[in-house]
Amino acid sequence: MAYSPLWHPGQALGIVAPASAPRTPEKLERGLNALAEDGYRVHWDPGQLEQRGYLSGSDSERAGQFHRALAHARHLIAVRGGYGCLRILDRIDYAAARRTPGVLIGYSDITALQLSLFTCSGWRSISGPVVIEWDSIPAAMKEEVRLLLEGELPLPIEGLMTMRKGQCTGTLLGGNLSTIARMVGSSYLPDLEKKLLFIEDVNEAPYRIDALLTQLKNAGILEGLGGLIIGNFTGDQSQLNQGDGDTMIQTIIDCVDEYPWPVVSGLEYGHLPSRRVLPIGVSARLSADPNGGCLEILDPIAKR
Template identity: 35%
Template sequence: MMNGTAITRRGALVGIGGGLCALPALGAVARGKPPITTQDMVRPPRLRNGDVLGLVAPAGFVADRFGLDEIGATVRAMGLEPRFSPHLTARDGYLAGSDEVRAKDLTAMFADESVRAIMAVRGGWGSARLLPLLDFAAIRKAPKLFAGFSDNTALCLALAHNGVASIHGPTAATSWPPSSWESFRQVAFEGALASYSVPAYAGPNLFGRGPAVKIFHRGKARGRLLGGNLAVLSALVGTPWLPDFDGAILFLEETNEAEYRIDRMLTQLALSGILGKVAGVIFGQCTHCENPDGGYSNLTVYEVMDRRFAALGVPAFQGLMIGHVAGQVSVPVGVMAEMDADAGTLRLLEPAVV
């Protein structure tokens, strides 16, 4: 994808010491955790009209106060009240303030009992840097719905590793066409057992309309829904923050990556053993995933996927509206789901919220 102190729910300080110097000790603790199963997952409360939505910047910043005005208007159009964290427009290079500042803002939102749910304002890069600075045990005891995508995949996966469901879906600054809003509303407000399908393709061909699904291996599968941005997921391999992918349905999305880079990241997932564990694979959208210098000798991104996923022998397809695309859907992370590669569909078997 090209593109020091934490606060518990009750407000008490937990020692982070000098910030990054605490990484090894925290990592060692996380490695001792037993794998979380679907039976261990906790689901945060659903959203209701009038609820307060906490807005955070775990990675990149909002350019100016006018961007905040637009975000606030979007949240109010959802029937929610925006609560801005203090450092959304802060800048530390490409980050919205230091790691400690961003972690403190996020932790404060989890701690604020008047905040019902939390949404990232944007992605970028930097969410993974916060993982050792967050108290996931406290979050699990009083869970809140977190929503975001792209770089925010790091937080969704870390929450799943700690047994808390979240949503991989639009950020607050993303365009929100009706289809995206309806998908988020069903999952976050209604707790619906939503279904997702590859949109029909209307093109200038002899047979008119036809499915845009690309099937790499046919069949159906059930499993825990885990995944997100490919680059972020592959970068977390070898860290203590990834959930157990045994029997999972792996969903992926990516943007602005050349075909050979997609190949490299999928190879990383294969060599690490993750691809060999999953029950099925869904690749959503790979937006602008072409090498401009590729030429006719290059593999297409779909050939890369086909060669990698067909060999797994599990159901696998591409085409759901997951990722960097207008009209993207909201997909829960950590809940049970069923996929049908032949039909190009995904169906939730349990809600993301209670």
């Protein structure tokens, strides 16, 4: 896997719109202004993007806008998630991306593009905030993004809840569970053998999470996994109404009960106003013992 170059204040940060459009132009403008105030020289070239329903443009327009951004910046951040990345995975020039290794920041639907860039181009990415959130996220999240871009290793994430004991060192991959499950059967989903997988989702009832994990199981993906880190599964409780929050965790545990690898929960990651920022494609160590779990990042995403 290739390292991206270190980011320095004043360097360009490319803005990409591979999925849904912002609900209002004002949200995008506030996010762009907040990034500039934090020292990022934003490069935003929407080109011929013209919103089409739930998408920020046609498939060819969105893929083209990604390539234009990559021509100007090695560090990219998505406008928002929503939906749409799956539709352009076959339009990305992965050879060009491999020649210019970079970092893509985003989460939710952006998971698809981050994982495909890892698989096909060796990119490391950041599962973190999108542009339209930047004016409202806590300073701690912004600092975590900056440190990762500058090649620093984050402090270990301690205090996780051990659901199954064990230890594993492997490549850290993950993101939105629904998106990962939709990539099954494609050449864009990474090989998860001996990998550490972190997952989250939003507005999904326990039976739907069961179905998503069962899809991974039936595809033979879970058997060789190295370990599982369970993030937040948030949403309207009227939709999730099948007991309290413990029901969701228990659903996940039941789905992976037959496997020997370590499992932890309690990671503050997902569709939350304040959450952890996680690197994708780096070496990490998961430790789960009776006293609690710990996730330690061993490798940076960027180097000089």
